Amino acid sequence: MMSAAEYLLPYDFSPLTILAYVLVLGFYAYGLFGMPESERPGGGRIFVFCLGVLLCYAVMQTRFDYYSQYMFFVHRGQHLILHHLGPILIALSNPLPVMQHLYRQIPKALRPYLAPVGWIYRVLQQPALASFLFFGLIYLWLWPPIHFDAMLSRDLYWVMNWSMLLDGLLFWWLIFDPRSPITTNALGYGKRMLCLAVVAIPQMILGAIIVFSRGMVYDVYEVCGRAWPMPPETDQLLGGLLTWIPPAMMSILGILIILRRAMRDDVNRPTHARAKEVTQ
Amino acid sequence: MNIPATVQNRFIWVLSLMILIAGCSNSDRNWNAKDISGLMPELEYELINASGEPVTAEANAGAVRLMFFGFTSCPDICPTTLQKLSRVVKELPDEAKKNVEILFVSVDPKRDTPERIKNYVEFFGDRITGLTGPEKNLRQLSKRYRTTFGYEDPDEKGNYAVSHSGAVYVFDRQGRARLLVRPEQSVDEIREDILALATGRA
Incomplete structure (x- = not known):
């Protein structure tokens, strides 16, 4: 029997992954304590940010990862967190003020060297490319021969999980960018909603294909042994459902959040304010 | 920097195609x-052989090794696979045969004593090495090859099933x-591959 502590220890210890998480949380805390109180996010937002980060950490560096490697449906749950839920929470917590504060700490002489990062970021955040990358990566890693290799090769497996997490962060940050498109050059609300709809459809199609396929689509779990004896059809059915339903729901939820923001912004629109002044 | 989305999409397609081609062409x-x-x-690996002595992969270095995880009380997949593999080896030309070794790794060390494994593998042929070891070493080995095994709860007679990989891992002479x-492959298909590896044609 395993003790509770063993469930919290990584199955496949990855020093780089742990370092990345320590750095993210460390810089976040450093920014929080260093910034003026007026700009500091409230307790709720800090909690949501940490929850998002810790959820992603938990599926990568605890016993959860073991089950993700040997059960298809747990693997789908892992990607649901890495590519959807974790990044959604992180983006909704709006860490922008903390990041802006941290950016101001970087010596001016060093900033030009960071410019290439900005270029890559801006290319990746083109809405068409971002949406394509978002569902394209899901299709890539779930393409049966590639999925087979990714589950067999330790290196590929890590590339897969990290690429899902980073792409999830990019996409959901584009969608939930807290800056208003009216006052800044952030992506317009209509385009954001369109992106959410565009990425939902291919995910639903893929999920449905997996759910309704009669044969085994992903036999690597057959070949390499399952974590516990579960009928392969059940495993595949659950995995297909996890690919299909929750991502579709998250897209709809995202559209509702954006719609609310759009309505709120519309009320506060400068032109409206002027119109009010004129009529008063 | 404003690159039209169509150009970017094309770039991504070319990139993924290149990755695919690279993946296929090795x-x-x-x-x-x-x-x-x-x-x-x-x-x-660091395991124990059928004589109860500690062994490493050095023991049969230079041979094409066909590694298979199982347990001697296994009702179906282990005997079928071992029988299939020993047929593969038996029907190889002599020249190739001496360069091939089947490794049967029992992941049930509680019941499978070296002696029991010895009797079991000898039943199937002479080019089979029976191996087992402490559960920790077996876990290490299975993790290294990205597979796993698990035990069912024992029934009143103390019998239990062991879930394990159904695949055979083939290592070349280096x-x-x-x-x-895969478990569903035929003897002829396996032999063709093993012959190519054992005679150094691939």
């Missing part, structure tokens, strides 16, 4: 089994992981 041969060259580390043989 073998100039069409294997019947799944080619796993470069995906897994070299053969390495100890590199080369092929993954």
Whole structure:
């Protein structure tokens, strides 16, 4: 029997992954304590940010990862967190003020060297490319021969999980960018909603294909042994459902959040304010 | 920097195509089994052989090794696979036969004593090495080859099933992981692959 502590220890210890998480949380805390109180996010937002980060950490560096490697449906749950839920929470917590504060700490002489990062970021955040990358990566890693290799090769497996997490962060940050498109050059609300709809459809199609396929689509779990004896059809059915339903729901939820923001912004629109002044 | 989205999309397509082509082209041969060259580390283990002595992969270095996980009380997949593999080896030309070794790794060390494993593998043929070890070492080995095993709860007579990989891991004479043989492959298909590896034609 395993003790509770063993469930919290990584199955496949990855020093780089742990370092990345320590750095993210460390810089976040450093920014929080260093910034003026007026700009500091409230307790709720800090909690949501940490929850998002810790959820992603938990599926990568605890016993959860073991089950993700040997059960298809747990693997789908892992990607649901890495590519959807974790990044959604992180983006909704709006860490922008903390990041802006941290950016101001970087010596001016060093900033030009960071410019290439900005270029890559801006290319990746083109809405068409971002949406394509978002569902394209899901299709890539779930393409049966590639999925087979990714589950067999330790290196590929890590590339897969990290690429899902980073792409999830990019996409959901584009969608939930807290800056208003009216006052800044952030992506317009209509385009954001369109992106959410565009990425939902291919995910639903893929999920449905997996759910309704009669044969085994992903036999690597057959070949390499399952974590516990579960009928392969059940495993595949659950995995297909996890690919299909929750991502579709998250897209709809995202559209509702954006719609609310759009309505709120519309009320506060400068032109409206002027119109009010004129009529008063 | 404003690159039109269509150009970017095309770039991504070309990139993914290149990755695909690179992934397919590392073998100039069409294997019947799944080619796993470069995906897994070299053969390495610290186990106990059927005489109860500690052994490492050095013990049969230079041979093509067909590694298979199982347990001697296994009702179906282990005897079928061992029988299939020993037929593969038996029907190889003598020249190739001496370069091939089957490794049967029992992941049920509680019940499978070295003696029991010895009787079991001898029943199937003479080019089979029976191996087992402490559960920790077995876990290490299975993790290295990205597989796992688990035990069912014992019934009132103390019998229990063990879930384990159904695949055969094939290592070439240099100890590199080369092929993954799926349970449904036929003796002829497996033999064709093993012959190519054992005679150094691939």
